[in-house]
Amino acid sequence: MNPNLFCWTLLILMDVVLCRTIDLSHVIDRNSFAPFGAPKYNWSELFLGINLGVYMESGAYSIGEHVGTHIDAPSHFSKGSKTLEKLTIEDTIAEGVMIDCSEEARQDREYQVTLEKIEEWEIKHGKIPDQAAVIFNFGWSAKFGNPLDYVGDAKGNISNFVFPSISETVSDFLLYKRNIKIIGTDTVSPDAMKLRGKPLPRPHIHTTYLPRDRLIVENLKGTDQLPAKNFRFFANPTKFDRGTGGQVRAFAMTFDPKLEEENGAAKHSSMTASIVCLMSFLAAIVY
Numbered sequence: 001m002n003p004n005l006f007c008w009t010l011l012i013l014m015d016v017v018l019c020r021t022i023d024l025s026h027v028i029d030r031n032s033f034a035p036f037g038a039p040k041y042n043w044s045e046l047f048l049g050i051n052l053g054v055y056m057e058s059g060a061y062s063i064g065e066h067v068g069t070h071i072d073a074p075s076h077f078s079k080g081s082k083t084l085e086k087l088t089i090e091d092t093i094a095e096g097v098m099i100d101c102s103e104e105a106r107q108d109r110e111y112q113v114t115l116e117k118i119e120e121w122e123i124k125h126g127k128i129p130d131q132a133a134v135i136f137n138f139g140w141s142a143k144f145g146n147p148l149d150y151v152g153d154a155k156g157n158i159s160n161f162v163f164p165s166i167s168e169t170v171s172d173f174l175l176y177k178r179n180i181k182i183i184g185t186d187t188v189s190p191d192a193m194k195l196r197g198k199p200l201p202r203p204h205i206h207t208t209y210l211p212r213d214r215l216i217v218e219n220l221k222g223t224d225q226l227p228a229k230n231f232r233f234f235a236n237p238t239k240f241d242r243g244t245g246g247q248v249r250a251f252a253m254t255f256d257p258k259l260e261e262e263n264g265a266a267k268h269s270s271m272t273a274s275i276v277c278l279m280s281f282l283a284a285i286v287y
Contacts, residue, residue: 022231024250025069026144026221033147035156035188038064065245069219071235076244077203078211084243089236091215094133094182096233096252097125098226102139105164109152110195111138112167118174125228133182133233134174137223138164141186144219151188159199165192168204175209182233183209184217184250220250230255 026032034040041063048057066072071092074081099121104111113136122128140163143149153160164187171190174180183190183205191203209216217235231254237246 020254022222022225022252022254024220024222024226024252025248026141026219028063028068028247031145032068033144033150033188034064034067035151035161036064036066036158037156038067040064041067063247065243066218068247069221069250070217070245070247071237072206072210072216072218072245073237073243074210074213074215076210077206081211082213083241084237084246085239085241087215087237087239091181091213092236092248093232093234094131094180095129096133096135096226096231097121097128097229098135098137098223098231100137100224100228101164102137102224105138105140109164110162110192111164112192112195113165113170114167115169115173118170121228128174128178128180130179131181132178133184133217133235134178134180135184135220135223135226135233136166136186136190137226138186139224140164141219141221141223144221158193161188161193163187163189163192165195166190166205171205171208175212175214180214182215182217182235184220184223184233184235186220186223187218189218190216217248217250226252227254 028041030041030043032041039062041061043059043061046058046060049055066076073084073087075083099113099117101111101113101117104113104117118128128134140150147156148154150163151160152162166183166185171183174183189203190205192200193203194200206216215235231252233250233252235248235250237243237248240246
């Protein structure tokens with residue numbers, strides 16, 4: 001093997017080991033918020049005991065498609081469009097960016113992301129990549145267990161739902177000018193349902209993104225842990241036949257140098273370099 005090739009291969013492998021994985025999904029249980037009349041999570045026991053000489057447990061569960069951390073398939077708001085089993089793995093993975101709107105949402109629970117906010121982000125971090133997953137952090141996931149805090153109504157009356165959202169101007173800009181493939185949020189929906197006391201006529205993002213095979217991920221958890229950029233976003237659902245949406249174990253893998261330094265990876269980097277150089281030297285002798 002070429003010594004230089006050996007060196008770089010080892011370096012890449014060690015960098016992968018040093019990456020950070022961030023879990024972005026809520027635990028789903030019988031008490032999880034189930035809006036829009038969806039059935040709550042239910043688990044029932046099928047078998048518990050000894051079978052063929054070994055201990056075994058088995059159960060069955062049911063849940064509404066759009067409960068908990070989940071993805072919306074295009075068919076959710078577009079007749080004849082892709083259902084879950086038609087989505088490819090590539091559809092549900094993208095280079096990620098996080099836009100932090102938590103301070104604005106803290107001051108105003110009806111806050112809508114403005115184009116100025118996106119422009120500020122791009123001035124600081126660069127242009128949003130083509131085919132990106134744009135994740136909005138409103139600091140809202142901590143409220144998930146309390147519907148009154150989360151959507152403003154303890155009984156699930158949609159007409160009373162109030163939470164931070166993304167304006168039509170911003171969603172159109174991201175779709176048509178930045179060609180993003182996934183939009184995600186730590187709220188029940190990226191679309192406002194009621195704004196300043198007035199119900200909105202239609203969910204703009206759902207009705208413009210899904211017919212164009214762009215995906216929506218809702219009820220994300222811990223989006224505040226994400227860096228502004230330099231991460232890969234994953235939201236892979238099970239391939240349920242005819243599914244209009246489904247739960248995902250959303251997560252991110254980041255190579256953000258700042259996060260690596262916070263986790264002590266900076267110390268490991270020098271060690272990594274030393275090891276790689278040593279291995280390269282040994283490889284040169286051997287080969």
